[in-house]
Each structure stands twice: as C-alpha cells, then as structure tokens.
Amino acid sequence: MKIDILIKGGKTVDKHIIDIAILEGKIIEVANHIDDSKYQASQIIELDGETFISAGWIDIHTHCYERLEIYKDYPDEVGIKSGVTTVVDTGTTGALDIDKFYKDTKKYKTNVYALINIAKQGITSQDELSNMMSIDEDKLKDAVKRYKDFIVGIKARMSKSVVISNGIEPLKLAKRIKKELNLPMMVHFGSSPPTIEDILGYMEKGDILTHIYNGKPNGILKGNKVKAEIIEAKERGIILDVGHGTESFSMDVAMKAKDAGLFPDTISTDIYIKNRINGPVYSLSTTMEKFIYMGYSLEDIINKVTKNPANAINLKNKGLIKIGYDADLTIFDVVNEEKELQDSLNKSVITNTSIKPKAVVINGEYLNIC
Numbered sequence: 001m002k003i004d005i006l007i008k009g010g011k012t013v014d015k016h017i018i019d020i021a022i023l024e025g026k027i028i029e030v031a032n033h034i035d036d037s038k039y040q041a042s043q044i045i046e047l048d049g050e051t052f053i054s055a056g057w058i059d060i061h062t063h064c065y066e067r068l069e070i071y072k073d074y075p076d077e078v079g080i081k082s083g084v085t086t087v088v089d090t091g092t093t094g095a096l097d098i099d100k101f102y103k104d105t106k107k108y109k110t111n112v113y114a115l116i117n118i119a120k121q122g123i124t125s126q127d128e129l130s131n132m133m134s135i136d137e138d139k140l141k142d143a144v145k146r147y148k149d150f151i152v153g154i155k156a157r158m159s160k161s162v163v164i165s166n167g168i169e170p171l172k173l174a175k176r177i178k179k180e181l182n183l184p185m186m187v188h189f190g191s192s193p194p195t196i197e198d199i200l201g202y203m204e205k206g207d208i209l210t211h212i213y214n215g216k217p218n219g220i221l222k223g224n225k226v227k228a229e230i231i232e233a234k235e236r237g238i239i240l241d242v243g244h245g246t247e248s249f250s251m252d253v254a255m256k257a258k259d260a261g262l263f264p265d266t267i268s269t270d271i272y273i274k275n276r277i278n279g280p281v282y283s284l285s286t287t288m289e290k291f292i293y294m295g296y297s298l299e300d301i302i303n304k305v306t307k308n309p310a311n312a313i314n315l316k317n318k319g320l321i322k323i324g325y326d327a328d329l330t331i332f333d334v335v336n337e338e339k340e341l342q343d344s345l346n347k348s349v350i351t352n353t354s355i356k357p358k359a360v361v362i363n364g365e366y367l368n369i370c
C-alpha cells in the first residue's frame with residue numbers, strides 16, 4: 001500500500017517509541033514498530049528515539065488577523081513557524097470583518113479557527129464594548145451560520161478598559177447568544193468593574209476564562225489563596241486558560257495558584273506581532289517553558305496544548321496521535337540549556353530546560369522549521 005509519510009522512532013511524552021503512517025492528511029496507523037516493507041512511503045522521516053513527537057500543538061488564544069493594526073499578526077508566524085499547527089484567533093474580528101479574515105487564513109498552512117468577537121467591529125479600538133450598539137445579534141448569528149467550521153465560539157472581553165461604563169451588561173447578552181448558538185464563550189477579565197466574581201456568575205460549563213494569572217487587583221487570588229469562586233468555577237467545568245499576553249501573566253500568581261492546587265486546563269499565549277517579537281511572550285514553546293520551570297511535567301504541559309484545547313473548542317479530529325485523526329504533529333527537542341524567561345510584570349527567572357520545535361506535520365505535509 002502506498003502512503004505519504006512514514007515517521008519512525010518518535011518519542012512520546014509518556015516515553016514510548018512510536019512509528020506513524022500518514023495518508024491523505026490522516027493518521028492511518030500508530031504502532032511501536034511499523035515494518036518498512038508494510039508500506040511504500042513517499043517520504044520516510046527517521047527520528048532517533050530521543051526526539052519528541054506529539055499531536056500538533058494548539059494555541060487557543062492568539063491574534064492573527066493581519067489587516068488590523070492594534071493586534072495584528074500572521075497565522076504562520078504564530079503557528080507552524082513555532083511548532084503550532086492550529087491557532088485560534090480570539091476576538092480580533094467581529095461580524096463585520098470575519099469574511100475577510102476567513103479568506104486571509106486560506107493563504108496560510110497553519111490551521112486557523114476563530115472565536116468571534118461579540119462586538120461587530122472586533123478590536124478596532126481597545127474599548128469595543130463601550131457602546132452596547134456594537135453588539136449586533138443578527139449579524140453575529142449570520143456570521144456563525146456562514147462559517148460553521150471556522151467559528152468555534154464567541155469572545156467577550158470583559159475588563160473595564162473594554163466595557164468602560166457598561167459593567168456586566170455585554171456578558172449577559174453574550175451568554176444568551178452563545179446558548180442560542182450552542183457554542184462556548186471565552187471571557188477575558190482584567191481591570192474592574194466587572195469583578196471576576198461577577199463575571200463567573202454568568203459563565204457555565206464549557207466556557208473558557210482567559211488571563212487567569214493576570215496579576216491585577218481583580219485576579220484569582222485573595223492573599224496567597226485562590227478565591228473560592230475560582231475553585232467552584234473549575235468544579236463547575238469552566239475551562240481555565242493561561243492567555244499569557246503582554247500584561248496578563250504573573251509568575252508569582254501562577255506559582256501561588258499551583259501551590260494551592262489550582263492548575264490551568266489550557267496553556268495559551270495571547271500572542272500577536274509585538275509581544276511575539278519584543279516579548280515577553282515570544283512563542284507558545286516559551287510559554288510552555290515557564291510551566292516546566294514551575295514544576296509541571298512535560299506530559300501535563302503537552303496535554304494542555306493538544307488534547308485539552310481540542311476538547312474545549314470541539315475539534316473532533318485533533319489533539320491526539322490516533323488512527324483517523326488529522327495528521328497534525330509537532331516534533332521537538334527538550335534540551336538542557338540556560339535561558340531567561342520573563343513574565344508580564346518584568347520578573348525574570350533562569351530556567352535550564354528549553355523546548356525547541358524542529359518540524360511539524362500539518363494536514364499530512366512534513367515541514368522542517370529549524
């Protein structure tokens with residue numbers, strides 16, 4: 001039987017050595033050993049048993065709409081070039097720009113999905129929800145209908161800087177709309193009002209709270225303890241997302257939360273051109289390195305950038321190395337070397353473990369990235 005790619009000798013994060021056969025963009029066999037004679041592979045990739053392979057990484061919080069100045073970037077820059085095979089743009093565009101954004105994404109190899117901003121104009125300014133007229137329910141619902149396979153949820157940015165004097169009102173509306181659409185919503189929080197406690201009152205199972213380690217007065221901690229509302233939200237099935245960002249990742253908050261037994265479900269960057277080039281974000285792998293530094297296991301971290309985000313936005317064929325799943329894979333090294341890592345509050349630490357993406361398989365195509 002002819003196949004496109006046979007990958008040999010990849011190490012999984014749970015320390016198995018596997019071979020993977022790929023045909024027409026799908027994984028057709030995974031085994032500890034696949035004999036060379038079993039398939040006629042157009043391409044054979046020999047790994048050395050030391051190089052890691054995982055399902056393709058998914059960054060569930062990015063900004064990659066190239067036509068918008070404030071938060072622009074390009075899907076392949078935040079995607080495959082850093083080992084990320086799937087990116088989710090979270091609210092850069094709303095109903096007015098989603099057609100252009102969808103069209104743009106087709107120029108790139110990276111898989112792109114969108115959480116559509118409830119404000120029709122997207123993030124054309126920082127205060128997109130300061131006028132309730134920005135939420136055009138009909139336009140929003142029409143957009144979701146047009147792009148059922150592209151729009152995987154809605155985004156509401158619920159900090160004072162965005163809603164100005166509208167408080168919790170945009171979220172009330174967002175909750176009703178997302179229930180009607182049967183989609184999850186991602187909610188950003190930061191400056192208050194509204195407070196995190198108020199916001200969580202309108203979130204339910206399957207919704208995603210992003211920027212959990214923000215380090216602002218309106219955060220997840222009270223002193224050194226995690227607020228009861230956050231623990232209860234996690235128990236209710238609300239997904240806790242990192243959303244590192246320029247201003248939303250405090251290493252101290254993340255460490256205190258870990259010490260208190262609160263862990264994120266998904267690790268994401270909130271990356272765009274400025275915090276990608278100038279830091280402190282740089283890439284998803286840099287964000288993952290911060291979790292290694294904090295003592296999370298590599299296996300746990302990989303789950304938080306593969307399986308967990310795929311489940312959160314209902315990507316049925318992604319997130320696992322499994323027969324029938326999309327042939328999206330990330331090949332990477334974990335090396336011992338000193339590296340400085342910065343959080344969003346100018347705190348830096350020195351780690352001795354770094355993650356280096358080397359290649360991806362995306363939709364059945366092998367691409368070297370280093």
Ligand SMILES: [Zn+2]
Nearest residue numbers: 061062090270
């Ligand atoms: Zn964001």
